[in-house]
Amino acid sequence: MFDLVLCGGRVVDPSQGFDAVADVGIVGGRVAAVGVDLARGGVRGTVVDAAGLLVTPGWVDLHTHVYWGVAPLGVEADTYCLRRGVTTAVDAGSAGAQTFPGFKRYVIDVSETRVLAMLHISSLGMARDESAGADVIGELEDIRWANVDRAIEVARAYADVITGIKVRISTYHVGESAERTREALRRARQAADAIGKPLMVHPGQTAIPLDEVLASLVDGDVLTHVYHGRTEGVLDSAGQVRASVRAAAERNVHLDVGHGRGSFSWQVARAGLEQGLLPSTISSDIHAWNTAGPVFDLATTASKLLHLGLPLMEVVRRLTSTPAACIGRAGELGTLAPGAVADVSLFKLAEGDWAFQDSAGVEEHGRVRFEPVAVIRGGRWHPCALGADDARTM
Numbered sequence: 586m587f588d589l590v591l592c593g594g595r596v597v598d599p600s601q602g603f604d605a606v607a608d609v610g611i612v613g614g615r616v617a618a619v620g621v622d623l624a625r626g627g628v629r630g631t632v633v634d635a636a637g638l639l640v641t642p643g644w645v646d647l648h649t650h651v652y653w654g655v656a657p658l659g660v661e662a663d664t665y666c667l668r669r670g671v672t673t674a675v676d677a678g679s680a681g682a683q684t685f686p687g688f689k690r691y692v693i694d695v696s697e698t699r700v701l702a703m704l705h706i707s708s709l710g711m712a713r714d715e716s717a718g719a720d721v722i723g724e725l726e727d728i729r730w731a732n733v734d735r736a737i738e739v740a741r742a743y744a745d746v747i748t749g750i751k752v753r754i755s756t757y758h759v760g761e762s763a764e765r766t767r768e769a770l771r772r773a774r775q776a777a778d779a780i781g782k783p784l785m786v787h788p789g790q791t792a793i794p795l796d797e798v799l800a801s802l803v804d805g806d807v808l809t810h811v812y813h814g815r816t817e818g819v820l821d822s823a824g825q826v827r828a829s830v831r832a833a834a835e836r837n838v839h840l841d842v843g844h845g846r847g848s849f850s851w852q853v854a855r856a857g858l859e860q861g862l863l864p865s866t867i868s869s870d871i872h873a874w875n876t877a878g879p880v881f882d883l884a885t886t887a888s889k890l891l892h893l894g895l896p897l898m899e900v901v902r903r904l905t906s907t908p909a910a911c912i913g914r915a916g917e918l919g920t921l922a923p924g925a926v927a928d929v930s931l932f933k934l935a936e937g938d939w940a941f942q943d944s945a946g947v948e949e950h951g952r953v954r955f956e957p958v959a960v961i962r963g964g965r966w967h968p969c970a971l972g973a974d975d976a977r978t979m
């Protein structure tokens with residue numbers, strides 16, 4: 586007998602190639618079955634009528650910033666992830682070795698959202714004094730913050746929640762020195778190799794060429810902000826996808842969207858997609874300076890990829906099974922296969938005339954968008970809601 590059954594939704598589970606109207610049955614916080622008429626044999630708890638809704642494995646946002654109160658860009662995970670349809674938020678380097686214990690205790694342990702983390706190679710993480718304005722000091726402008734031994738020690742101590750190493754190498758994080766940029770990348774690589782987990786790199790406006798950055802990335806690593814429009818992007822000066830980017834994709838370097846405030850360009854994304862450069866994962870890079878637009882949430886980012894012509898199954902794959910694999914949780918998260926953790930996301934695919942903006946403020950109009958309705962996280966039901974700063978109507 587099931588604890589909870591979602592009845593009659595359109596179940597899309599790329600991990601199983603499944604797209605059909607079906608029920609999802611949950612027992613003891615795990616998926617027990619996907620099929621028809623599951624409630625017939627009786628249900629211990631709740632039966633949810635999901636007719637007309639899209640039912641997918643719980644969404645995994647591979648790039649978020651949820652260290653509220655320490656990293657100035659941090660937002661509350663539950664407000665901007667769980668209540669927007671995301672069951673697992675991977676924080677992309679907000680915490681470093683020195684600030685990680687606080688992140689564990691005051692964010693990971695108390696959030697309803699499942700929060701995992703890429704540990705920043707800077708011991709500071711993204712703690713900084715934003716009031717300095719143009720004089721704000723980047724987290725790796727002094728390379729001594731990149732303490733490899735400390736990063737390895739903390740990543741091992743919190744191996745259950747730390748999924749990799751993060752480094753940001755734009756000039757406003759590392760400064761203008763090419764040598765320091767190379768050293769930051771080298772130290773991040775060293776830490777990632779020592780713990781046997783992926784390296785996530787934030788490129789764009791770097792003091793070294795993208796070709797050189799990519800040369801240091803291996804199978805399983807993540808290049809985020811793949812469609813950014815700054816210098817050292819994925820397109821060459823003729824607008825063609827760089828050979829180094831194609832080669833990286835071929836050796837299974839994951840190309841992650843990481844929309845953010847400044848990292849998603851319609852022009853770059855469209856040119857990339859037209860030339861067959863698909864993102865491996867769709868992530869939001871949600872943070873304090875983009876929750877009121879242009880990002881809003883992962884659902885809006887995903888809607889933009891639908892608008893650009895990626896089929897629904899391929900969009901959902903990049904929100905579920907692929908990001909789960911990137912963090913070493915394939916089969917456990919991002920799937921509705923029997924025995925998987927019962928993380929489920931429910932959306933309305935709303936038709937209308939929806940305005941979407943990229944990071945440069947260029948507006949395009951799409952016909953469909955994902956509207957978060959509810960999630961199930963580890964078997965527990967949570968309704969979704971918009972944040973107070975979201976002026977859009979639903």
Ligand SMILES: [Zn+2]
Pocket residue numbers: 648649650677845870
């Ligand atoms: Zn970020």
